[in-house]
Structure formats: C-alpha cells, structure tokens
Amino acid sequence: MTAIDRRQDGRPAAASPGQHRSRASEKARDIAVTLGFLVLTVGTWEVLVRALHLPDYVVPAPSQIAMALKRGLASGLYQRHLGVTVYAALMGFAIGSVVGIVLGAVIASFRFAELIVYPYVIMFKSMPKVALAPLFTLWFGLGIASKIVSSSILCFFPLLVNTIAGLRSADEDRISLMRSMGASKFQIFWYLRFPSALPYIMAGLELAVVLALIGTIVAEFVGAHAGLGTLIQIQNANMDGPGQFSVLILLSVVGLTMNVIVRRLKKWVLHWDVSAQGSDPNTQI
Amino acid sequence: MVHHPHAAASARPDRPAAPAAISIRAVSKTYRTRDHGDVAALAATTVELGDGSFVALVGPSGCGKSTLLKILAGIQPQSEGEVLIHGRRAGEARGDVGVVLQSPVLFPWRSILQNVMLPVAILGLDRARYREEAMAMLGLVELQGFEGRYPRELSGGMQQRAAIARALVTDPRLLLMDEPFGALDAMTREHMNVELQRIWLEKRKTVLLITHSIPEAVFLADRVLVMSPRPGRILEDIAIDLPRPRAMSVMGGPEFGRHVTRIRDFFLTEGGIDG
Numbered sequence: 106m107t108a109i110d111r112r113q114d115g116r117p118a119a120a121s122p123g124q125h126r127s128r129a130s131e132k133a134r135d136i137a138v139t140l141g142f143l144v145l146t147v148g149t150w151e152v153l154v155r156a157l158h159l160p161d162y163v164v165p166a167p168s169q170i171a172m173a174l175k176r177g178l179a180s181g182l183y184q185r186h187l188g189v190t191v192y193a194a195l196m197g198f199a200i201g202s203v204v205g206i207v208l209g210a211v212i213a214s215f216r217f218a219e220l221i222v223y224p225y226v227i228m229f230k231s232m233p234k235v236a237l238a239p240l241f242t243l244w245f246g247l248g249i250a251s252k253i254v255s256s257s258i259l260c261f262f263p264l265l266v267n268t269i270a271g272l273r274s275a276d277e278d279r280i281s282l283m284r285s286m287g288a289s290k291f292q293i294f295w296y297l298r299f300p301s302a303l304p305y306i307m308a309g310l311e312l313a314v315v316l317a318l319i320g321t322i323v324a325e326f327v328g329a330h331a332g333l334g335t336l337i338q339i340q341n342a343n344m345d346g347p348g349q350f351s352v353l354i355l356l357s358v359v360g361l362t363m364n365v366i367v368r369r370l371k372k373w374v375l376h377w378d379v380s381a382q383g384s385d386p387n388t389q390i
Numbered sequence: 391m392v393h394h395p396h397a398a399a400s401a402r403p404d405r406p407a408a409p410a411a412i413s414i415r416a417v418s419k420t421y422r423t424r425d426h427g428d429v430a431a432l433a434a435t436t437v438e439l440g441d442g443s444f445v446a447l448v449g450p451s452g453c454g455k456s457t458l459l460k461i462l463a464g465i466q467p468q469s470e471g472e473v474l475i476h477g478r479r480a481g482e483a484r485g486d487v488g489v490v491l492q493s494p495v496l497f498p499w500r501s502i503l504q505n506v507m508l509p510v511a512i513l514g515l516d517r518a519r520y521r522e523e524a525m526a527m528l529g530l531v532e533l534q535g536f537e538g539r540y541p542r543e544l545s546g547g548m549q550q551r552a553a554i555a556r557a558l559v560t561d562p563r564l565l566l567m568d569e570p571f572g573a574l575d576a577m578t579r580e581h582m583n584v585e586l587q588r589i590w591l592e593k594r595k596t597v598l599l600i601t602h603s604i605p606e607a608v609f610l611a612d613r614v615l616v617m618s619p620r621p622g623r624i625l626e627d628i629a630i631d632l633p634r635p636r637a638m639s640v641m642g643g644p645e646f647g648r649h650v651t652r653i654r655d656f657f658l659t660e661g662g663i664d665g
Binding site: 276278279281282283284285286287288292296297300303377378379 | 463464481487493495497498500508512513540
C-alpha cells in the first residue's frame, strides 16, 4: 500500500492541458501494469508449486486455493462462518468506538474524571490487548460475547486517545471568540470542540476497523463455536492448506471492504477538511 | 436569558451628547507567572467611549492593548477596576459586543452563512428571523452569493469580511476589533479601511479598533488613544476632526500628516512602535 502511495504522490501534481486528454489511457496503462504483475506472480507460483511437488498443506497452488474458495462458498460453509466473524467485528467496532468517544469526551471535559480514570488508561494502553483474549473466553464463554468484548477492547483505545487529543486541539482564538459571544461550556463543546475533534475521531475509526477484525479472530483462535478464526484452526488441524489460504483471502476482502466503508464515511463527515480529501489508493483500485 | 439587542438599539436616541457607552474605570491586569512572578500587563486605565464613536488604540507590541480588548470582550477578567458596557459588566453583555480578531477565526466546518449565524445559535435567538439579518450583513460586507461557500474557498480579505458580518449579525452596540487587517496585504488593507468606514457610517456602532498602523488609526477614528509600553497606560487622547466620509486621498493632506507625525512622536520619545 505504501508503494502505491509513494507512486501517486511522486507523480507531477498538475498535468498540463495537453496531458489532460491522456489521463484515462494513463490510468488504463497503470491498471494493466498492476494486473500484469499479478498474473505473472500467480502464474510463477502455480508453476513452481507443480514443478517442485510442494505438498498442498505447506504451500498450495493458486488453482487449489481457488477451488477451495469455490467449494466453501458453494456449500454455504464459508458464509456461515463469515457472518459470525463480521457480526462480532462490527459489534465490537461499534461498542468499542462509542464507549471510547464518550469516555474520551468525559475525560477531556472534567478534570476529576481525568484524575480518576487516566492512570488506568495509560497502563492498559501499552499492554498488548490481544493477550486478554483467553481471559475473555474464560469469563464470557465460547459464544460470540467473548469475541465482541475482545474486539471492542481493541477498538476502544485509539478512539479514547484520539478523542481526548482532538477535543483539546480546539483553537484558542476560536474559544476566545465563543467566550466573547457568551457561549456556555457545553456550547463551546458542541459548536467547537467536538467538530475540531472529528478529524482525530475519524483517524481513530480507521485504526479501529482494522483492530476490530484482529480482536475477533484472535478470540476465535482461543476458542469458539463458529467464525473464520475457528475455521482456519480446523483446517489447520486437518492439514487443509488450500482451505486456510482461501479463508485468508476471504478475510482480506472483509478487511478491505470495512476499510473502504470507513474511508468513505471519513470523506463524507470531513467534507470541509481539505487534508481528508486526498487521493485514496484503496478506493481507486 | 435571551437578551434582545434590537429592542435596546431601537430605543437609542440620536446620540445628542454622545453619552458614555463604555466606561473603563481604573482597570488593570496583572498576570501571575511561575518564572517571573507577577507581570503587570495593563496599568490602571480609565477611559470612556462615547456611544457611536470610533476610537482607535495604538501602542507598541505587548503594551496591553489586546489585554484591554479581551477584558472588554469578556474573554478574560480584569485584575482590578470596573468595566461597564451600557451599564452592564463585561462578560455579562451577551449579544451586545461583537469581536473581530486578527485572523478571521471562522469555523471551517460551517458554511459562510452558518459562520455568520454562530452568535445567533449561541444566544438562542430566532434563526428564521436572523437568517435575513445574516444575509443583509453578508450584503453589507459585499459577500452576497458566498453564503453557501466554506471558509477555505474564500481569500483572506473575504474571510475577514465574513468575520465582520458575524460580529455585526446580532446588532451589538459595541464592536471590538483587534488588528483586524494586520494579516492582509497593503492593497487589501486600504480597501478594507474604506469598507469599514462605510459600514460604520451606515451602522454607527461604538468601535474600539486596535491597530499597529498609525495612518489606519488616523484615517478611521474620531479619537486615537496612544498607549505606553508595558505596563500599558493611556498617554494621550487625540481627537481626529477630519470630515467624513474620508477618501483615501485624505492621507496625502497636511492635516492628516500632522496627526500622524504627532502620534509617531510619542513613540519616538517613548521608545518606538513596530509595524
């Protein structure tokens, strides 16, 4: 992704009028280059696996992975597990984000809340939260609850930290101006601090949407009745290499989709913020 | 809670004897700092501003001009003394004071019209009625047609005009301006000076203008107050009796030059002015 970023930033900022017409063909060429390399890589992979007679539980051939994906989707098995994982991830994302934003607002607004809560936040912030997954399974069982808790804990921290930073980023002159208008503390929050925090909150959501899936999958690894993480573990135990790879592809499609949705949301919410409107490689491809 | 500025404004007489609208009595400000102890920013200052008058305040950097303005605007409290704005204490005159700062301080997520309407929202006034007022103010500052735009789409001068429209929308009787044109280029600044005079002649607000530019002060004001270096106090109160409306050409006249020289001499003897 960074390679794509760099290439796009490196391109001359403004095309001259003459170059304007060739924009479409330039884009078509770019796509051809990207796809061409993909075909080359996959083809080489296929040939190497066959030529070297690699066992499919170590490295399956792309054709085997495609077959496994087709089988899994045709039987409805993948959809069932996918639904469980996506539901847990989205619930965790929603709960963790909302709690993070609300608690962040409370900490940023009331000094006593900061004094009481913030020390624990600092302590837990630097802890690798996925290490809590076994405890959540112990406390909340093998069902979906432990996945939602794990996922929401991961989403909570970036939203909490970014909301506090965002609310404190409100411009001093704007605060002064609002005071001169006789604005109350709540009005300063509502008309100034909260909108000022939105770019930070949206950046937090972008981080959280990735973490939501991680939190869910890790909790599923620890123990679950259903979900893509469980499926991977079963496939792993059965030495089903093509199956595991096909689920990984499914997971990256889910991750990418959730990411694109959050980026769209960000562009819409921050329509007034020029820095949020930059070209976005994920939505362009 | 909802104060209606229009009610008071319409009852105002035609300023026969220019009664004191703003009364500043022995107001001083001392900041407490950790490293340097108490720092006196503003020495005890007493001055009265007549209703509908245009007063400019000039002085060297850090002399406490902005401190005085912030006290009048209710942004920060004075250490000692008393401020009365139409009989009410500073900070209690909700809706009766408009403030314009050096930068436009617009809210980027609000359209120009929404920015101008901000004081209306804060004061909880009737939005439908004030929407017309806001459109009229945008017309006054020659921004008609830009109400749906966002601040980033406007030039610096246009943004500052929007800030003036915002300061005027609730029809406050006092307009406080802190270096409002300091960030603009010289050409735009001169144009804005002429515009501000036009707006003032039309609206007749009491204006307190802080500026670094002596010609700007003389061009716009009825009275120029000259402040000393920190801790600031008012050294001189100079009446500018040039006829209005003043065109840019008055700046070349001998009377204008005499006023400018006189004010500049204060700074030369008192230790300079920058800008």
